[in-house]
Amino acid sequence: MSDPAQMTEGRKDDNEADLVWERGTEGLLLATGDWVLDNVELLSDRVDALAGLASGLDASGISRLDASGALLLERLFHRTGQGPTAAGLRQQWRTLFEAVDFACDDTHEPAPASEAPWRQILERMGRSTVEVVHSTHELLGFLGITVHRLLRTVVQPRRLRLTSTVYHMERTGLDAVPLLILLSSLVGAVVAFLGATVLRNFGAELFVIDLVTFAFVREFGALLTAILLAGRTASAFCAQIGMMKLREEIDAIRTLGLDEIEVLVLPRLIALLITLPLLAFVATISGLFGGLIVSVVSLDINLVMFLDRVEQTVTLKHYLVGMIKAPMFAAVIALIGCLEGLRVSGTAQSLGEHTTLAVVRSLTMVIVLNALAAVYFMELGW
Amino acid sequence: MVSAGAGQAVDEGADSDPVIRVRGLENRFGSDIVHHRLDLDVRRGEILGVVGGSGTGKSVLMRSILGLLRPTGGRIEVFGQHLRDADDVREIMSHRAGVLFQDGALFSSLTVLENVELPLKTHRQDISTQLRRDLARSKIQLSGLPDSSSAKMPSDLSGGMRKRVALARALILEPELLFLDEPTAGLDPIGAAEFDGLLHALHRALGFTVFLITHDLDTLYAICDRVAVIAERKILAAATLRDIEDLDHEWIREYFHGPRARAVRDQTSPPG
Structure with missing residues (x-):
């Protein structure tokens, strides 16, 4: 067996720390130098290698000590069963050593192992399932409360906060118009191009008009609007109400004897119920306009032909199928946005999380609802 | 060396080797002058409390010394080294100084243990993972937290516990200099007193120098060796309480002789 003391390298400078095993002195360990963070890796190795061999320690050679070094020293004492006095630790380091010794009683035990990966996965699955059930339950409850307040407002119209409602109509409706026109007409143009590519093979380019018209009147008008507002408005509602929650404004509303649903949620819901169908109409017209431009520019279809074909294709039935979805989307977006805002708690981080959730959930709900409605109306033969 | 209000020499204790030496510091934001010819010395091993009304530039001073803000003019020396640019600051501050920001500034995506061991991970890559964990856990315990809090996320902790974790993180590299920005703000009086006690004990054991911004009269009377008063864009006085x-001086009179200060002084001053 090689002598551990042989491991000692030549001293580079005075600050070097060391722990050596002196054979001649009945198995006494000698701790010297600076027991500080800079030398902690070396010292830790020495402590692990030598602590079991010796019966005692001479710490009087320690010239500097910090909390990291004290931790190692404390380990050494723990193994050799000695105390700082017996080891001759200099008086000036006693306070530090005692503070570390007092605080770090249980670092001898390894840290508790984390759980097995498959258990963590199961736990997360369980948690998210419970969360889905819980949030659905909450959304239904919130829907109930809001409908109750809405009915009460219908009975007593004076309860309606008109200024607030109009303000939100402007913010969610009017301000969204330019972006909506741009998006819808671009999508309309793309749909027309796609249709032209496929239908050209059959020499049926005229039916591009049918495609664009059906797509926008029945589906895209309302859906595109709802998708835009889910991103734009659901997040805004959540952030506004969430910020009020953080600043305890919601609590202030309650203590003033007001009802936060009536004050905050209803104006937003009503505003969206009014503006979303209007916006959906704007989106439909813009989409048709996009299709028209493509048709006229690249398909040799003139304006009169286009309008004539649209007039033949669109019946009131198709228009209603498209428009009836708009208020449903409005309700979903407003309710989810407001509910997530009210669920914000405590920190700015929570505000961010709930704003993301508001967008994700309202988008999901809009698309699911749209699919259900499409199947429903198709089965009805509308 | 100490700029005293109304020409009064309040502090004769000469110090040839201050940890921080600020000379002629100027800080100005647009037309708003925050500091004008500000001088300050922080001596080795002391706890210096920095007080002043709201908006007098206590935090600006700290951020200037830390290099988070580039002063308009003046000279700042830390450990005898002139801080010229951001590189100087990074080299000196990240190894030899620890900072406790007002709300802890813990990284919210990391656990308590990961937060505390991060500086070691960054600056001392030679230390093995196991030893790094042990060092971090010992600092967490030194800061008065139970070992079981290591695995928690910062969002699961109370304000007082978050500050303790932040203190543990500030201490992990064994700094000679510790900056604290209102450490007791937002704590209840019991929590604040406990934190003061912890800081005092750690200061005695570890022997670091403390630059402490505070509003808390209890903290001033309980642990500060010297107090620097910021007013009128400079250090009005830096001396013992x-x-x-x-x-x-008007502000000092109102601050130290108001009803709150009187109550604290009556409690803490030794009889006779």
């Missing part, structure tokens, strides 16, 4: 109290 007893000397500061005797100064004849």
Whole structure:
């Protein structure tokens, strides 16, 4: 067996720390130098290698000590069963050593192992399932409360906060118009191009008009609007109400004897119920306009032909199928946005999380609802 | 060396080797002058409390010394080294100074243990993972937290616990200099007193120098060796509490002789 003391390298400078095993002195360990963070890796190795061999320690050679070094020293004492006095630790380091010794009683035990990966996965699955059930339950409850307040407002119209409602109509409706026109007409143009590519093979380019018209009147008008507002408005509602929650404004509303649903949620819901169908109409017209431009520019279809074909294709039935979805989307977006805002708690981080959730959930709900409605109306033969 | 209000020399204790030496510091934001010819010395091993009304530039001073903000003019020396640019600051501050920001500034995506061991991970890559964990856990315990809090996320902790974790993180590299920005703000009086006690004990054991911004009169009277008062865009006075109290300046009089200060002084001053 090689002598551990042989491991000692030549001293580079005075600050070097060391722990050596002196054979001649009945198995006494000698701790010297600076027991500080800079030398902690070396010292830790020495402590692990030598602590079991010796019966005692001479710490009087320690010239500097910090909390990291004290931790190692404390380990050494723990193994050799000695105390700082017996080891001759200099008086000036006693306070530090005692503070570390007092605080770090249980670092001898390894840290508790984390759980097995498959258990963590199961736990997360369980948690998210419970969360889905819980949030659905909450959304239904919130829907109930809001409908109750809405009915009460219908009975007593004076309860309606008109200024607030109009303000939100402007913010969610009017301000969204330019972006909506741009998006819808671009999508309309793309749909027309796609249709032209496929239908050209059959020499049926005229039916591009049918495609664009059906797509926008029945589906895209309302859906595109709802998708835009889910991103734009659901997040805004959540952030506004969430910020009020953080600043305890919601609590202030309650203590003033007001009802936060009536004050905050209803104006937003009503505003969206009014503006979303209007916006959906704007989106439909813009989409048709996009299709028209493509048709006229690249398909040799003139304006009169286009309008004539649209007039033949669109019946009131198709228009209603498209428009009836708009208020449903409005309700979903407003309710989810407001509910997530009210669920914000405590920190700015929570505000961010709930704003993301508001967008994700309202988008999901809009698309699911749209699919259900499409199947429903198709089965009805509308 | 100490700029005293109304020409009063309040502090004769000469110090040839201050940890921080600020000379002629200028800080100005647009037309708003925050500091004008500000001088300050922080001596080795002391706890210096920095007080001043709201908006007098206590935090600006700290951020200037830390290099988070580039002063308009003046000279800042830390450990005898002139801080010229961001590189100087990074080299000196990240190894030899620890900072406790007002709300802890813990990284919210990391656990308590990961937060505390991060500086070691960054600056001391030679230390093995196991030893790094042990060092971090010992600092967490030194800061008065139970070992079981290591695995928690910062969002699961109370304000007082978050500050303790932040203190553990500030201490992990064994700094010689510790910056604290209102450590007791937002804590209840019991929590604040406990934190003061912890800081005092750690200061005694580890022997670091403390630059402490505070509003808390209890903290001033309980643990500060010297107090620096910021007013009128400079350090009005930097001296022991007893000397500061005797100064004849309006803000100091209101601050140290108001009803709150009187109550604290009555509690803490030794009888006779």
